[in-house]
Amino acid sequence: MVNMYQEGFNIDSRLLKLAQDVEITNKGIMDGFEQTEEYNQLKIIKAMQEHKLSEAHFHGTTGYGYGDIGREVIDSIYAQVMGAEDALVRVQFVSGTHALNVALWSVLRPGDTLLAVTGKPYDTLEEAIGITGGGHGALSDFGINYREISLLDDGSVDYDSLKKTLEREEIKAALIQRSKGYGWRPSLDIEGIKKLIGFIKGFNSKTICIVDNCYGEFVEMNEPAEAGADLIVGSLIKNPGGGLAPTGAYIAGAKELVELASYRLTSPGVGKECGATLGVNRNILMGLFFAPHVVSQSLKAAVFCAALMEKLGCKVSPKPEEKRTDIIQAVKFESSEPLIAFCQGIQKGAAVDSHVIPQPWDMPGYGSQVIMAAGTFIQGASIEMSADAPIRPPYIVYLQGGLTYTHAKLSILTAVQELINRKLLNIE
Numbered sequence: 001m002v003n004m005y006q007e008g009f010n011i012d013s014r015l016l017k018l019a020q021d022v023e024i025t026n027k028g029i030m031d032g033f034e035q036t037e038e039y040n041q042l043k044i045i046k047a048m049q050e051h052k053l054s055e056a057h058f059h060g061t062t063g064y065g066y067g068d069i070g071r072e073v074i075d076s077i078y079a080q081v082m083g084a085e086d087a088l089v090r091v092q093f094v095s096g097t098h099a100l101n102v103a104l105w106s107v108l109r110p111g112d113t114l115l116a117v118t119g120k121p122y123d124t125l126e127e128a129i130g131i132t133g134g135g136h137g138a139l140s141d142f143g144i145n146y147r148e149i150s151l152l153d154d155g156s157v158d159y160d161s162l163k164k165t166l167e168r169e170e171i172k173a174a175l176i177q178r179s180k181g182y183g184w185r186p187s188l189d190i191e192g193i194k195k196l197i198g199f200i201k202g203f204n205s206k207t208i209c210i211v212d213n214c215y216g217e218f219v220e221m222n223e224p225a226e227a228g229a230d231l232i233v234g235s236l237i238k239n240p241g242g243g244l245a246p247t248g249a250y251i252a253g254a255k256e257l258v259e260l261a262s263y264r265l266t267s268p269g270v271g272k273e274c275g276a277t278l279g280v281n282r283n284i285l286m287g288l289f290f291a292p293h294v295v296s297q298s299l300k301a302a303v304f305c306a307a308l309m310e311k312l313g314c315k316v317s318p319k320p321e322e323k324r325t326d327i328i329q330a331v332k333f334e335s336s337e338p339l340i341a342f343c344q345g346i347q348k349g350a351a352v353d354s355h356v357i358p359q360p361w362d363m364p365g366y367g368s369q370v371i372m373a374a375g376t377f378i379q380g381a382s383i384e385m386s387a388d389a390p391i392r393p394p395y396i397v398y399l400q401g402g403l404t405y406t407h408a409k410l411s412i413l414t415a416v417q418e419l420i421n422r423k424l425l426n427i428e
């Protein structure tokens, strides 16, 4: 085994020893994810059984996609698994950002106010809301107001400011982001989401609470819809796609709101009735079936990374022993040089495109340059082992995913080895 790492992947023997220590020390934490995996796996199988999932559902439609029984059963299974009344799971969503946009557009009308409760939303939503840019059909161009409650210094929700805003203004929709995204803050767990939604609804029960659930699915035993969210949104090339869904996203929640979302995605009057599935139903369903296991493998890898990098002197969030509600592991570096080296090293451990050297680039939708290591079977799928970092201080890399723990571990080792090779890190 040691030879395989050393000769096959040029991993230093001292680094291997360190990795072994990290695995032994953190075994309890790493094995701890299996209980949630077991629970969520059972939840998914139960939903599949109750909706009588069968071979006939795996065949796709073309053209308009009328009468696609596979698409319909996927919506029903997702709704049940997410603890929601209904769901809209579609390959016609090009990304999570697209689905989040559809969710916002489906409930907000001119004159309404959107309130971001967990600080600035994910980078790709800034232009869509009109926080930056605008003029290209952003929400702000249509007279939709935007307010934001910044997080407190420790990364928690600023309940005092929130209270003042809710007393002063009528809020049509509140946007809550579960995962840290590109931020150095603790992610918001289901308990925290429940408390937050309860607080908002206490001022106005009609405020629509939308949760960006990206990277959060199946990390806990419940999903935000069960914590009171009216709409939840996520990407199929992250957790719930289990690495097998080729593209797409989902919106789940209250029946009438999911219906509004379906009108926004397709057309009023058409809604959920159209949307060819082109033969991907089997992958979406198999991916969902695998998702709790893949998520659990990713979490194990995240803990391995956190413990190893902490041992090597980096600040990490969350720490190995901290409770997790998403699959993201943030690691802070002193400058852009080790940050870039780390991402390039992650790519070196990939099964796909390991010979490619990722570079920072102006990714559409992002405010600063971003480097993304994603040697993935599905382009850009971040449920697969991937690491990305906006090139701006504080220099933080966000690592997530791993279809198998072994692969994620290898990539983390090739990343650290890259730092050693470039003399950016000393492991003596």
Ligand SMILES: *Cc1c(COP(=O)(O)O)cnc(C)c1O
Residues within 6 Å of the ligand: 095, 096, 097, 098, 100, 122, 124, 177, 179, 180, 181, 212, 214, 215, 235
């Ligand atoms: C990934 C992600 C999104 C959506 O990103 P896409 O790349 O467009 O799928 C939104 N919010 C958060 C927190 C995310 O992690």
